[in-house]
Amino acid sequence: MVSAAALVAPLSFKPCYQNVVWGGRRMEQWRDDLPDGPVGESWDISQQERGMSVVDQGPLSGTSLAQLMSDCGADLVGASYDGGDFPLLVKMIDANDRLSVQVHPDDELAVQFDKGPRGKTECWFMLGDGGELFQGTKAGVDAAAFEGGLADGSVPELLNRFDTSDGDFFFLPARTVHALGTGSLLYEVQQSSDCTFRVYDWGRVGLDGKPRETHVAESMATIQFSDQEWGPSGGAAVDHPQGGSVRPLADCAYFSVEERRARSTGGSAAGACSIVILLEGAGTLRTAAGAVSMAPMRSYLVPACAGDWTLDGTEDCRLLVAQPR
Secondary structure, eight states, X not given: OOOGGGOOSOEEBOOEEXXXXXXXXXXXXXXXXXXXXXXXXXXXXXXXXTEEOBBOSSTTXXXXXXXXXXXXXXXXXXXXXXXXXXXXXXXXXXXXSOOOEEEOOOHHHHHHTTSOSOOOOEEEEEOSSOEEEEEEEOTTOOHHHHHHHHHXXXXXXGEEEEEEOTTOEEEEOTTOOEEEOTTEEXXXXXXXXXXXXXXXXXXXXXXXXXXXXXXXXHHHHHOOOOOOOOSOOOOOOEEOTTSSEEEEEEEOSSEEXXXXXXXXXXXXXXXXXXXXXXXXXXXXXXXXXXXXXXXXTEEEEEOGGGOOEEEEEEEEEEEEEEEEO
8 A cells, every 4th residue: 555655755657558540650769668569659648447547656556546546536636536546647649641520529528428427628738849639619610510520520620720830838728629630749638538439530430440330419519619719829928936937738627738938947836746758858846855857748746745846957858747636
């Protein structure tokens, strides 16, 4: 059994890779453990059955995130923890082809569809130029128009399409119809849910040579049609009191996300764990009682009970910091 006294240092986990028909091989730039074939996702921090995180170094090496949560969930997550699994899921995604057009339920619909206690609000931070994505329906598109698009194959024409650049940030509330497109490389922070309703899959087949399952009825009951503005979001960068700059990206009911640029910086536990994702650079992530060396394009979890953290870089660093709400 793990005790809270053991959660004194940042944790790193073995990535859980997902082979999918739309995946690529770009993660090989930073990872030397990719499986063969098209790899679309690295689940870096996850308590999902399809990709369970396991600590890969230090005294807790070999311990699953499920075990950590079972033994000391509140000490790991922080004051907002009210039982259950780890509330967030962090992924790196490499889209060598378009993903399905899909939608995720909110909390209420997830329970209604018997898909667990959580829906899936998510966000994307784009890495590099040259990707594309689809976010939300165009103004004036309603359920009848969308059903017509499914019938005649014109669904892509009903969605807002964006060419993406390095650092672009997109926030996707649950019930937003969307699709990542060719060339997208990104980090995703989301509610811990593995529920996806595919509504349109570009007429292709999966790795088994068969058309992938779609969930049209569930999707149409989930998609929220609205005329709101879509596209990149997030605030402007400002100086951070603990060093470098900070750019606020998201602050919703489920998580906060920000981008940092600094040689040295830090964060306050403030009653919650911190997920620190190193995008560029190298350095050491420290708490008062422990430390871990950071590698680019890897994610680290600072337990709430470990207290404040600092990053001491050997060079200028770029990172994302996320916390559950």
